[in-house]
Amino acid sequence: MPPAAKTPAFRQQSSVMLSRVAHSLYWMSRYIERAENTARLLEVNLQFLLDFQGLDDTKLREHWDSLILSSGDEELFEKIHQENATSRTVTDFLAFDLRNPGSILNCVFSARENARMIRDQISLEMWETLNELHLFLKSSSTADVWAAGPNEFFQQIKKASHLFQGLTDSTYSRNEGWEFIQFGKFIERADKTTRILDVKYHILLPSAADVGGAVDTAQWQAVLRSASALEAYRRYYVREILPWKAAEFLIFSDSFPRSLHYCVSQVDTFLCRILGETGARPRSDAARSARRLVADLQSLTITDVLKQGMHEFLEEIQILLDAIGDEVVQTTMFYPAESSAEEQQQQQQQQ
Amino acid sequence: MSLLSSPYDSGAFFDEMFEPGGQTVRPHYRRLAARLGTLPESEFNQRRAAVDLAFLRRGVTFTVYNDSEGTERIFPFDLIPRIIPSREWARLEAGLVQRITALNLFLHDLYHEQKILKDKIVPAAQILSAKHFRREFMNFNVPRDIYVHICGTDLIRDHDGNYLVLEDNLRCPSGASYMLENRVAMRRAFPTLFRSYGVRPVETYGDALLKSLLHLAPDRSDKPNVVLLTPGVYNSAYFEHTFLARQMGIPIVEGRDLVVQSNKVYMRTTAGLVQVDVIYRRIDDDFLDPSVFRADSMLGVPGLVGAYRAGHVALANSIGTGVADDKVIYAYVPKIIKYYLGEEPLLANVNTYLASEPLDRKYILENISKLVVKSANEAGGYGMLIGPASTKAECESFRTQVAANPRNFIAQDPIALSRSPTWCDGRLEGRHIDLRPYILYGEKITVTPGGLTRVALRKGSLVVNSSQGGGSKDTWVLQGDE
Numbered sequence: 001m002p003p004a005a006k007t008p009a010f011r012q013q014s015s016v017m018l019s020r021v022a023h024s025l026y027w028m029s030r031y032i033e034r035a036e037n038t039a040r041l042l043e044v045n046l047q048f049l050l051d052f053q054g055l056d057d058t059k060l061r062e063h064w065d066s067l068i069l070s071s072g073d074e075e076l077f078e079k080i081h082q083e084n085a086t087s088r089t090v091t092d093f094l095a096f097d098l099r100n101p102g103s104i105l106n107c108v109f110s111a112r113e114n115a116r117m118i119r120d121q122i123s124l125e126m127w128e129t130l131n132e133l134h135l136f137l138k139s140s141s142t143a144d145v146w147a148a149g150p151n152e153f154f155q156q157i158k159k160a161s162h163l164f165q166g167l168t169d170s171t172y173s174r175n176e177g178w179e180f181i182q183f184g185k186f187i188e189r190a191d192k193t194t195r196i197l198d199v200k201y202h203i204l205l206p207s208a209a210d211v212g213g214a215v216d217t218a219q220w221q222a223v224l225r226s227a228s229a230l231e232a233y234r235r236y237y238v239r240e241i242l243p244w245k246a247a248e249f250l251i252f253s254d255s256f257p258r259s260l261h262y263c264v265s266q267v268d269t270f271l272c273r274i275l276g277e278t279g280a281r282p283r284s285d286a287a288r289s290a291r292r293l294v295a296d297l298q299s300l301t302i303t304d305v306l307k308q309g310m311h312e313f314l315e316e317i318q319i320l321l322d323a324i325g326d327e328v329v330q331t332t333m334f335y336p337a338e339s340s341a342e343e344q345q346q347q348q349q350q351q
Numbered sequence: 352m353s354l355l356s357s358p359y360d361s362g363a364f365f366d367e368m369f370e371p372g373g374q375t376v377r378p379h380y381r382r383l384a385a386r387l388g389t390l391p392e393s394e395f396n397q398r399r400a401a402v403d404l405a406f407l408r409r410g411v412t413f414t415v416y417n418d419s420e421g422t423e424r425i426f427p428f429d430l431i432p433r434i435i436p437s438r439e440w441a442r443l444e445a446g447l448v449q450r451i452t453a454l455n456l457f458l459h460d461l462y463h464e465q466k467i468l469k470d471k472i473v474p475a476a477q478i479l480s481a482k483h484f485r486r487e488f489m490n491f492n493v494p495r496d497i498y499v500h501i502c503g504t505d506l507i508r509d510h511d512g513n514y515l516v517l518e519d520n521l522r523c524p525s526g527a528s529y530m531l532e533n534r535v536a537m538r539r540a541f542p543t544l545f546r547s548y549g550v551r552p553v554e555t556y557g558d559a560l561l562k563s564l565l566h567l568a569p570d571r572s573d574k575p576n577v578v579l580l581t582p583g584v585y586n587s588a589y590f591e592h593t594f595l596a597r598q599m600g601i602p603i604v605e606g607r608d609l610v611v612q613s614n615k616v617y618m619r620t621t622a623g624l625v626q627v628d629v630i631y632r633r634i635d636d637d638f639l640d641p642s643v644f645r646a647d648s649m650l651g652v653p654g655l656v657g658a659y660r661a662g663h664v665a666l667a668n669s670i671g672t673g674v675a676d677d678k679v680i681y682a683y684v685p686k687i688i689k690y691y692l693g694e695e696p697l698l699a700n701v702n703t704y705l706a707s708e709p710l711d712r713k714y715i716l717e718n719i720s721k722l723v724v725k726s727a728n729e730a731g732g733y734g735m736l737i738g739p740a741s742t743k744a745e746c747e748s749f750r751t752q753v754a755a756n757p758r759n760f761i762a763q764d765p766i767a768l769s770r771s772p773t774w775c776d777g778r779l780e781g782r783h784i785d786l787r788p789y790i791l792y793g794e795k796i797t798v799t800p801g802g803l804t805r806v807a808l809r810k811g812s813l814v815v816n817s818s819q820g821g822g823s824k825d826t827w828v829l830q831g832d833e
Binding site: 016017018019020021022113116117119120124127128131132135176274332345347348349350351 | 407408409410576582583584585586587588589590592593594596597602603604605607608618619620621622625633634635638648649650
């Protein structure tokens, strides 16, 4: 017998949400956000290389290596492509490869499969958007995409994700399901922003002469664009792009919707609502971690981050975010050990 | 070039749209014919493509097993509707109400006094040997005394246009979602025609279904919790399950979402356990509860049957209804109607031979190549022989099976199913159709005006099942007769 879930004190019983449904909403939301971020990252980096065609092979390798490293899937990549990180192999791996569970294709399929499982819970508009994206991906081959130029492809992914999130905003009731969708979206976005920043870390530090040079600036521009933050940055600072300013913006901005600070605040908000955390002192580890993270992002400065080492700082946040996500899943979604998926599928078909 | 400019051959069959000869349009199809006569083929094709695309986008699909590739497909849809005038429908409706009333009385009797067996109207051996007879439920009183809440009866029309009952589906009949989606598609494709025709709406189905489910709720609370229990996302009818759940605004649950404690059923929610009062189950009896039926079921809920027996939860349809839609019991339905209601059946059966009866068996074995042979408990067009269309070897194989296991087979005279004009490869051709109306038994019995018209798209084919190359049409029941 599974334990009964903690019943949050202020939650009305009238709006009943199945644990399985909550789980699917959460993953649907995470997967589509993940697909969008990967699409933007790849788009920006392919574009970047077009702007700097003079880069030598070593530089190019470093560039694409850094993308794989920041995705965290370097082992799988090596198994498939050995050490051959080129624009083609990396894009294939991150966008189209069905062997990579994090590829854009797999993310979209997973988002759509989760949506299908809770088809009755989401609006027709939300479902249609995911389903159409799914149909689009199934109808186009990788070769077609390359032939047409991958930018068009990334545009489609981004547009579908934006449409989906906008439709969610305007057609989904503000109930518990909404909290799971938002929680999933912001935890994924926070994680992706750390990874986008980390890409730059993985590109070996340029020699002193390069700092502030055309390539360095362009790289930081690319980082900002990977988070759709270039224009927001310019409006905020009204000055040229400086590495530490760009990092500061993506980590600490309290108003830009993809900054770490903003995303983590949202994670904290929705997490507390989901777990029914109303007290000044949180009861769950997840809420404690989130609270501490918010406090750090409110009080630290970019100097503190650079002193600690940006990579280490970002990695720590990634680990905390993982733990927060896991705990929320554990607390609200309790299932006995699953029987073999294959057997279960067979029985579902026999019916 | 309009749709009606090439000649139409109504063949030697009853055609829904044309009088014999294929020239004169029947009165209730005239306005449709006039519209099609002015519609250029190119525009018709555009509308057809738009409808297909809408189905795909909305995910109105079914799953084909034995198909390792795509798995999800849209149910082929034909834009030429099937039209039923009001007078004809009134007769059908009365016949369907009569039939479900009698079958419910029959089920109640079987699971209580068994008078009909004692009076030897139906041989006791036929019931006791029926696969879906659940002796565990003898003397159990089902909520509100209703066994079959949702029924989908398959009707066909013979050579002279008479409606005949082909099959009673009393367990988990499917297809109602396609009836509703087809209507949405047709409204989009032919908005003006719709307005002028006076088509009775089918959109009340969701509300009526919810009402009959609520009717079953135990008196625990003012706001009973109704759920739809699905086998899961890999089931061929999963689209329909989510569709109906949405129409009613009720949660859709899998077995693993439910748990039974002290004979009460709860669903696992993010806020803890919440009691469930009525379950619209789309899982067969066998899989419902591994502690009672199939022990290896991973789709069911251990303890569910206990909760049902204790009266803490209602199930629709009830357990054990399959005994009355067994293809052998089917042969007795006219007698069952007479026995309980003292009335003549308003809807006739197809002439049926029982292999378990010595004389009938002899006839079947000698004439197998002229008959349609069906195994008693298969559905979906599986386990069936259409004698006239089969090879000698296929007939031989069925002959052996029938002789070895007569209780498991029936045979029927082949019926030349009526045909409806259907758009095939750029022209209208006659294709065979059937009709599945949906009957709901709650506080009263309601028949949704319309239903699912299935069409055998393959030339000459009599098999309308979606798993065997069938498609569907919208079914218009008119306010009037033209």
